[in-house]
Amino acid sequence: MSTPVKKVPIHLQSSQNRLLIKNGKIVNEDDIIEEDVYVEDGIIKEIGRNLIIPGGTRVIDARGRYVIPGGIDPHTHFEFEFMGTTTVDDFYQGTKAAIAGGTTMIIDFAFPKQGESLLDAYYCYREKADSKVCCDYGLHVALTSWSDRVKEDMSILCSQHGINSFKTFMAYSFMLNDSELYSVFEHCKNLGAVPQVHAENGHIISKNVDKLLNKGVTGPEGHEMSRPEEVEAEAVNRACTIAHQVDSPLYVVHVMSKSAGFAIKQARERGVQVIGETLVAGLACDGSHYKNPCYNHLAAHVLSPPIRPDKTTPQFLMNLLAQDILQLTGSDNCTFNKNQKEMGAKNFSKIPNGVNGVEDRMSVIWEKGVQSGIIDPMRFVAITSTNAAKIFNIFPRKGCIAIGSDADVVIWNPNKTRIISAKTHHQAVDFNIFEGMECHGVPEYVIVNGRVCVDEEQLRAVQGHGKFVETPVFAPFVYDPEKLSDMRSAKNGTINEIELSNKLAKVSSISNILMVFKIHSLIDRTGAEGV
Numbered sequence: 305m306s307t308p309v310k311k312v313p314i315h316l317q318s319s320q321n322r323l324l325i326k327n328g329k330i331v332n333e334d335d336i337i338e339e340d341v342y343v344e345d346g347i348i349k350e351i352g353r354n355l356i357i358p359g360g361t362r363v364i365d366a367r368g369r370y371v372i373p374g375g376i377d378p379h380t381h382f383e384f385e386f387m388g389t390t391t392v393d394d395f396y397q398g399t400k401a402a403i404a405g406g407t408t409m410i411i412d413f414a415f416p417k418q419g420e421s422l423l424d425a426y427y428c429y430r431e432k433a434d435s436k437v438c439c440d441y442g443l444h445v446a447l448t449s450w451s452d453r454v455k456e457d458m459s460i461l462c463s464q465h466g467i468n469s470f471k472t473f474m475a476y477s478f479m480l481n482d483s484e485l486y487s488v489f490e491h492c493k494n495l496g497a498v499p500q501v502h503a504e505n506g507h508i509i510s511k512n513v514d515k516l517l518n519k520g521v522t523g524p525e526g527h528e529m530s531r532p533e534e535v536e537a538e539a540v541n542r543a544c545t546i547a548h549q550v551d552s553p554l555y556v557v558h559v560m561s562k563s564a565g566f567a568i569k570q571a572r573e574r575g576v577q578v579i580g581e582t583l584v585a586g587l588a589c590d591g592s593h594y595k596n597p598c599y600n601h602l603a604a605h606v607l608s609p610p611i612r613p614d615k616t617t618p619q620f621l622m623n624l625l626a627q628d629i630l631q632l633t634g635s636d637n638c639t640f641n642k643n644q645k646e647m648g649a650k651n652f653s654k655i656p657n658g659v660n661g662v663e664d665r666m667s668v669i670w671e672k673g674v675q676s677g678i679i680d681p682m683r684f685v686a687i688t689s690t691n692a693a694k695i696f697n698i699f700p701r702k703g704c705i706a707i708g709s710d711a712d713v714v715i716w717n718p719n720k721t722r723i724i725s726a727k728t729h730h731q732a733v734d735f736n737i738f739e740g741m742e743c744h745g746v747p748e749y750v751i752v753n754g755r756v757c758v759d760e761e762q763l764r765a766v767q768g769h770g771k772f773v774e775t776p777v778f779a780p781f782v783y784d785p786e787k788l789s790d791m792r793s794a795k796n797g798t799i800n801e802i803e804l805s806n807k808l809a810k811v812s813s814i815s816n817i818l819m820v821f822k823i824h825s826l827i828d829r830t831g832a833e834g835v
């Protein structure tokens with residue numbers, strides 16, 4: 305006897321494959337147009353008015369909404385074994401939360417365990433992620449040592465496995481020295497890959513940690529005290545110098561301070577091809593939480609480089625994004641629960657480093673950037689999606705609303721608000737560093753490869769719906785500045801004339817050269833062209 309075939313009602317069948325988004329304002333990095341978007345089989349097939357579409361197509365009315373490319377978070381750590389424990393957001397929960405907030409692709413880091421080869425680390429991450437991801441994902445690979453074997457594996461990863469970026473460290477026990485960084489950057493340049501750097505001076509930090517612990521400073525406040533911003537800026541400057549010597553591009557991850565941002569500005573002015581990423585944590589959180597007497601509250605905010613005590617830093621970083629001195633934003637989502645953070649109860653240097661952000665990045669940046677008048681919706685799209693797609697060489701497949709692009713689309717209501725809370729977020733972590741923040745900008749629909757995964761604000765993410773996306777080498781954005789200038793929009797966003805007073809940032813180099821950088825009035829839009 306044959307099993308009766310269950311028939312899916314026709315309207316449900318077609319809504320999986322065909323979708324018309326009507327009456328919205330399409331925002332790309334360089335323009336805003338009022339046209340409809342037709343999606344079929346996961347791809348944007350048509351853009352225009354009065355489109356002729358097949359019967360049975362689901363229609364979403366986006367009147368009064370923006371239709372934007374899904375966010376690309378270039379910096380997450382799901383299922384990451386770090387500092388003696390593992391992050392609580394795995395590839396399922398992490399990507400589900402990403403989608404809830406309007407992010408439709410993440411790029412994580414394949415991290416080799418001690419003694420593990422880069423290739424094995426890559427296979428291990430593919431194994432962990434492939435069956436779990438609800439949205440597409442890519443991988444950077446972390447370099448925790450340097451050898452001929454590492455060099456060879458980098459070449460294989462680029463030529464055979466769709467990897468085009470490698471993260472190096474100037475801090476933590478696995479940091480590389482200057483000579484190793486020189487070799488890595490040079491090799492990346494030959495491969496057409498993007499060398500990334502975690503820029504903090506690890507030697508100074510470890511001296512400071514010892515000194516603080518000896519003085520009896522054991523609480524979480526010691527974390528920030530051991531890594532002041534000049535320690536970040538010195539490393540940024542040194543990494544830029546090394547990259548310049550070998551003529552390689554450089555991507556500085558998680559820029560968290562004014563001094564580091566300024567070091568990037570200076571490097572770009574002297575011709576270093578440096579790309580700067582900042583974090584939603586740095587754009588929204590200031591040092592006010594350092595006054596909180598609760599260990600758990602403080603420990604929950606510990607990440608590296610740290611959130612700066614200076615209250616003006618978040619807006620300063622947003623201004624750098626408006627100016628194109630920084631190009632993109634990540635979350636560095638690296639989440640540990642209360643009991644894991646308690647590993648550092650007697651010694652701040654043992655607090656697992658990391659915070660949340662993958663879910664809230666889009667709304668928080670909209671609130672702090674667009675709602676506050678520092679950037680316009682086009683620049684928002686550039687710093688949350690398009691630039692990541694360009695840097696990691698998946699543009700225009702991702703990062704824009706265009707015919708032929710993947711249908712990763714968000715229908716964004718700029719007038720709705722929501723209040724962020726750990727009680728309502730979709731992440732596994734038990735704390736939210738943006739707790740209580742009211743944000744304008746709500747993703748009412750999130751379409752992931754053509755599938756409606758947030759539907760009228762209801763999350764319907766599907767485990768395994770995402771795929772690994774290869775990132776090819778020699779991204780034009782990074783390696784071909786001429787093509788880049790054609791590709792790059794002249795519009796860098798409308799920004800308020802926020803006068804930043806001249807400030808002095810002291811940056812000391814490892815060789816005891818004291819450089820004093822004068823921070824110019826950074827917010828001069830016309831002056832930004834030459835940055």
Ligand SMILES: NC(=O)NCCC(=O)O
Binds near residue numbers: 608
């Ligand atoms: N940033 C942080 O504190 N944790 C994640 C690891 C890293 O990105 O350095």
Ligand SMILES: [Zn+2]
Binds near residue numbers: 557558608
């Ligand atoms: Zn890092």
Ligand SMILES: [Zn+2]
Binds near residue numbers: 379381636638
């Ligand atoms: Zn990170």
